[in-house]
Amino acid sequence: MGIIPLILWLIQDLLYIIIFPGLVTILVVVVIIIWLERKIAAKVQMRFGPLWVSKKIGGALQSLADLLRYSFQEVIIPEKTDKWAFILAPGLMFAFATIALIFIPVGPYYSVLFPSYYTILFSLALIIITPIFAITVGWASDNKFSFIGALREGFLLISYEIPFLLSVVSMVIIFHTYDYINAVQNQLSFLPGIILNPLAALTMLIVMIRTTGRFPFDITEADSELVMGLFTEYSALFFGVGMATPYVELYNFSLIFSLLFLGGWWPFTLNVMNPVYGLILPGIIVVVKAFIVMAVLVFLRAVYPRYRLDQAVRSGWSYVLLLSILSVILSVVEVMFLR
Amino acid sequence: MSEKVYNIDDLQNINVEGEKYIILQIGPSHPGSGHMRLKVWLDGDIIVKVDPDIGFVHRTSEWLSERREWIKAVPIVERIMLPDTVHANLAYVLTVEKLLGIEPPPRAQYLRSLVAEINRITSHLYGIGIFGIFLGSSTVYMWAFGDREPFIDLMEMLTGARITTSYIIPGGVRWDLPNGFKERAETVLQYMERRLKDYEDIWVKNPVVQARTINVGTLKKEDAIRLGVVGPNLRASGVYYDTRKHHPYAAYSNLDFEVPTMKNGDSYDRLLIRVEEIKQSIKLIRQILKDIPEGKIIADQIYNQLNPVMKKNYEEKKRVMFPAFMIHMRPPAGEASAKVEAGRGEIFFYIKSTGDKYPYRFRWVTPSFRNLPYFTHVTVGHRLADLPTIYGSIDYFPPEADR
Amino acid sequence: MNIKDELSKISTNLVIDEKRANYKIIIDEPSKLIDVANSIKNLGFDHVVSVTGVDYPDKIEVIWHVSSYSSEELKGIDLAISMTVKKPEPLKQTDAQGNINVNRPPVTVPSLVSVWPSGIFSEREAFEMFGIIFDGHPDLRYLMLPEDFYGTWPLRKDFTYQKPKVFIE
Amino acid sequence: MADAEGLIYLGNLDDVAKKALEFLNKSEFIKKTLSWGIDFSLWPVHLMTSCCGAEFAAAASPRFDLERLGFLPFGGPRQTNLLVVEGTTTIKMARVVKRVYEQMPNPKWVIAMGACAMDGGIFFNSYNTIVAREYLPVDAYVPGCPPRPEALARAVLLIQEKIKREKDALLGVKNEH
The missing domain is CATH 3.40.50.12280 (Rossmann fold)
Structure with a gap:
């Protein structure tokens, strides 16, 4: 390999890391979704929400201001914490949530790594790792509230992981592939996943709400019980990162949801070999669908209070698990009889 | 996580020594504590014992009032019960009137009831809002605090201040009804009736709220009586007791209203009863505005103390200015007690006078202080997440309890 | 049921204020207190509204205000149970700097928590405000004030105060 | 990072941080942006x-x-x-x-x-x-x-x-x- 291709290859990698689907995209997505969350809640609550920070665009820069403030605040590392775990865990949590984006395509010709037939598996593996670092965060803080938060996270993690995997597995059974692009192609040629298996879609939605800590499953960060839950002892950028992680996860999940259930880049198809119709517009379509899903999920904050831990765990092991098993059975039946 | 059932009286028998229990210090710097500290012993997720550590807002109102002229106690008692200012003011003035032997004229009595009922609605909305934020629903908090504002506007229109009104003075009230008050009040009441339906949709009938509150923090009727809790919480436990009915004051003996009671005494009932009482208060305000008699708003004894300028002012603007009598007031020796049903429950005043210009003994008990047994008795055996539910549902306001 | 008769059966020292519907039972013997309280409770007065003291130059009057939730006739009645105890003489001590410290010892009365559990917090408050030790109270600790007020009894008339430092370095 | 272990791994992190702070403190742009953010x-x-x-x-x-x-x-x-x-x-x-x-x-x-x-x-x-x-x-x-x-x-x-x-x-x- 000559030196120039190597440099180009490095630049391309850097672009992936920094711009798309890397940190800049994440920043933009998180800023927009936090702003959207606060604005939607404010709309329901008969008020303006963030406004003065940038009056012309409705205060959309609010989260950016918060981020700036966090970035330059004093970093406090309490005496009795497990220092390395305390410092590294939020970063790793954020990193794994972000890396999962590599395997989630937002267009038919888009892939960061070499084309893979196992993108669904890779992304799921990375997504499932993140809560483990959340538990590390709670354990390292040496704070009783964080500790209880970590325990709650553990309980919920165990009780909602199986339904999550089963709901994806049932889609895998229907589409007969481990690749998102193939899955979308399957939907484009037949019906979107939400019609093929509504039970799996419902399970997935519930699991999304729970894993990203949206209401009514805002249990690990229940502020009237546990101050800030896991992140009680965190200040400055660490807290900023920790607060952003659920939103990154939310973005991941919403992309997966729109790819597996909402038909991906429908109405565009693979056949158009045009950079605009083949690459950019499908990407925009997927992201818009993901944003709609995210907006629906953050809207729940305005409607529901939070469940108790035991209620959430109980429903996880009973209704949601049952629902996911039914969704697998439905998929098997469909594959056997319909196709 | 064992589902142990604790008896309500096991509290004293539980030995909380040793390393088995997690001890949580909740508050005072905690989103779910208010101005108090709750020391909580946890067995897994189950609360074994709660020790409320109050007094963070103990502002020594009794001590201060014993060192001020009689009329100057009014602002002090108001500041202690900030969401319930009118009732605190009214209770104190009733006690002083008993000592002085003054009876206010009927119109003043009706005006007192009117402003007290407006205040009751704001107090209940305050409680519902805090309950909302404790369960995690910011919408209910915002709605309740937003809908509290029109009523505060009404109070401001009538009395000139947002919440610390000092409207009621011995012998009467300070202002008459302003022009256009009745129409404005009617608009606000209609608005509130509309909004109550929204509250029912999003909050009272919300499945998550019901799952969180039904059968949580149950206080049975016998226990409620034994522990001496007050106000809407008592009535939610099924005890028919309302100071407005049983110790009638102001115009309540002439007014027709119901005292709603519930059966179970759990957090959900304590929520429902506040909604019901808002409806009753709306009814009462309409009734008062319809029935209010014409006449003076100040007793003759006070009116005679006014100087000519003040009398002219009173005739023209219907405004009572403070005569010098107020500051030099020396009620005859003796003791008096009075009770008033505030938004959160019953206020009790006991004042001993020696005929001096200061009260000799100034004793008052606020509803929140009497609701303290909820923390020690009702929370036991519930989960940690139920603690904010119970706290929010009893509508506890720490500055009021600490006095 | 005529309340006046019933109450005068319990105690001869009954002061009635007809106009204000206030009744007051004065107890002269501390040993009688719990018996009287029990018979009042059996009459239907089921909860304590307030427990407080009134400080006089040489004595302290302890007052329990009780009322009823369960009996329809008694709901409108306030009953006060009053008991007076003599204050011990204050002890004056001169410390090394020549300041005179007045040590005012607490007084002791029987606790009525065993009769009315609702008085548990009120009696704690009366303890810290007046220096009344309630004999038999299960949990007599400071309730509102920080512990560094111990021995000063704020609501007694001879209370002189010096603000404690916020932080003891 | 007072303990010895921390010193081995992090070196003179305090000095580096101070220098970085000084650098940032000199930049007018950073100061303005930051004051906007905190505002x-x-x-x-x-x-x-x-x-x-x-x-x-x-x-x-x-x-x-x-x-x-x-x-x-x-x-x-x-x-x-x-x-x-x-x-x-x-x-x-x-x-x-x-x-x-x-x-x-x-x-x-x-x-x-x-x-x-x-x-x-x-x-x-x-x-x-x-x-x-x-x-x-x-x-x-x-x-x-x-x-x-x-x-x-x-x-x-x-x-x-x-x-x-x-x-x-x-x-x-x-x-x-």
């Missing part, structure tokens, strides 16, 4: 010291809606940068307030809300109360008893002006006065 991100900690908390709560409610200014009451002291002393502080509470203030990360600001926090208010001669300025460096006072929510909003604006004015000191440790 609209004043998060008060959830610590109600007294009854003015009722008006503080009303200030967050729809009619006054201080979230417009980026003023968002938030959980623990570690994540916040504004302490609002609402009304009277008793001696028992003052110990807590001081401790919460020490737990907050720099840079941080203090608003003394209400007459009691300013000068004692009607509780001025009580044996159990203390004035905010005796134990905290106060940046803005809000008169009133209790102050109207608008007055609190004005104090937030005053703090924002103060941040713009003192933007040189944002990165360093704020002087205790």
Whole structure:
């Protein structure tokens, strides 16, 4: 390999890391979704929400201001914490949530790594790792509230992981592939996943709400019980990162949801070999669908209070698990009889 | 996580020594504590014992009032019960009137009831809002605090201040009804009736709220009586007791209203009863505005103390200015007690006078202080997440309890 | 049921204020207190509204205000149970700097928590405000004030105060 | 990083951090951006010291809606940068307030809300109360008893002006006065 291709290859990698689907995209997505969350809640609550920070665009820069403030605040590392775990865990949590984006395509010709037939598996593996670092965060803080938060996270993690995997597995059974692009192609040629298996879609939605800590499953960060839950002892950028992680996860999940259930880049198809119709517009379509899903999920904050831990765990092991098993059975039946 | 059932009286028998229990210090710097500290012993997720550590807002109102002229106690008692200012003011003035032997004229009595009922609605909305934020629903908090504002506007229109009104003075009230008050009040009441339906949709009938509150923090009727809790919480436990009915004051003996009671005494009932009482208060305000008699708003004894300028002012603007009598007031020796049903429950005043210009003994008990047994008795055996539910549902306001 | 008769059966020292519907039972013997309280409770007065003291130059009057939730006739009645105890003489001590410290010892009365559990917090408050030790109270600790007020009894008339430092370095 | 293990791994991190701070402190652009960011991100900690908390709560409610200014009451002291002393502080509470203030990360600001926090208010001669300025460096006072929510909003604006004015000191440790 000559030196120039190597440099180009490095630049391309850097672009992936920094711009798309890397940190800049994440920043933009998180800023927009936090702003959207606060604005939607404010709309329901008969008020303006963030406004003065940038009056012309409705205060959309609010989260950016918060981020700036966090970035330059004093970093406090309490005496009795497990220092390395305390410092590294939020970063790793954020990193794994972000890396999962590599395997989630937002267009038919888009892939960061070499084309893979196992993108669904890779992304799921990375997504499932993140809560483990959340538990590390709670354990390292040496704070009783964080500790209880970590325990709650553990309980919920165990009780909602199986339904999550089963709901994806049932889609895998229907589409007969481990690749998102193939899955979308399957939907484009037949019906979107939400019609093929509504039970799996419902399970997935519930699991999304729970894993990203949206209401009514805002249990690990229940502020009237546990101050800030896991992140009680965190200040400055660490807290900023920790607060952003659920939103990154939310973005991941919403992309997966729109790819597996909402038909991906429908109405565009693979056949158009045009950079605009083949690459950019499908990407925009997927992201818009993901944003709609995210907006629906953050809207729940305005409607529901939070469940108790035991209620959430109980429903996880009973209704949601049952629902996911039914969704697998439905998929098997469909594959056997319909196709 | 064992589902142990604790008896309500096991509290004293539980030995909380040793390393088995997690001890949580909740508050005072905690989103779910208010101005108090709750020391909580946890067995897994189950609360074994709660020790409320109050007094963070103990502002020594009794001590201060014993060192001020009689009329100057009014602002002090108001500041202690900030969401319930009118009732605190009214209770104190009733006690002083008993000592002085003054009876206010009927119109003043009706005006007192009117402003007290407006205040009751704001107090209940305050409680519902805090309950909302404790369960995690910011919408209910915002709605309740937003809908509290029109009523505060009404109070401001009538009395000139947002919440610390000092409207009621011995012998009467300070202002008459302003022009256009009745129409404005009617608009606000209609608005509130509309909004109550929204509250029912999003909050009272919300499945998550019901799952969180039904059968949580149950206080049975016998226990409620034994522990001496007050106000809407008592009535939610099924005890028919309302100071407005049983110790009638102001115009309540002439007014027709119901005292709603519930059966179970759990957090959900304590929520429902506040909604019901808002409806009753709306009814009462309409009734008062319809029935209010014409006449003076100040007793003759006070009116005679006014100087000519003040009398002219009173005739023209219907405004009572403070005569010098107020500051030099020396009620005859003796003791008096009075009770008033505030938004959160019953206020009790006991004042001993020696005929001096200061009260000799100034004793008052606020509803929140009497609701303290909820923390020690009702929370036991519930989960940690139920603690904010119970706290929010009893509508506890720490500055009021600490006095 | 005529309340006046019933109450005068319990105690001869009954002061009635007809106009204000206030009744007051004065107890002269501390040993009688719990018996009287029990018979009042059996009459239907089921909860304590307030427990407080009134400080006089040489004595302290302890007052329990009780009322009823369960009996329809008694709901409108306030009953006060009053008991007076003599204050011990204050002890004056001169410390090394020549300041005179007045040590005012607490007084002791029987606790009525065993009769009315609702008085548990009120009696704690009366303890810290007046220096009344309630004999038999299960949990007599400071309730509102920080512990560094111990021995000063704020609501007694001879209370002189010096603000404690916020932080003891 | 006081312990030996930390020194081995991190070297003279303190020196590096100081140099980085100096570099950042010289840049006018950084200072302006930062003061803009902090201006609209004043998060008060959830610590109600007294009854003015009722008006503080009303200030967050729809009619006054201080979230417009980026003023968002938030959980623990570690994540916040504004302490609002609402009304009277008793001696028992003052110990807590001081401790919460020490737990907050720099840079941080203090608003003394209400007459009691300013000068004692009607509780001025009580044996159990203390004035905010005796134990905290106060940046803005809000008169009133209790102050109207608008007055609190004005104090937030005053703090924002103060941040713009003192933007040189944002990165360093704020002087205790």
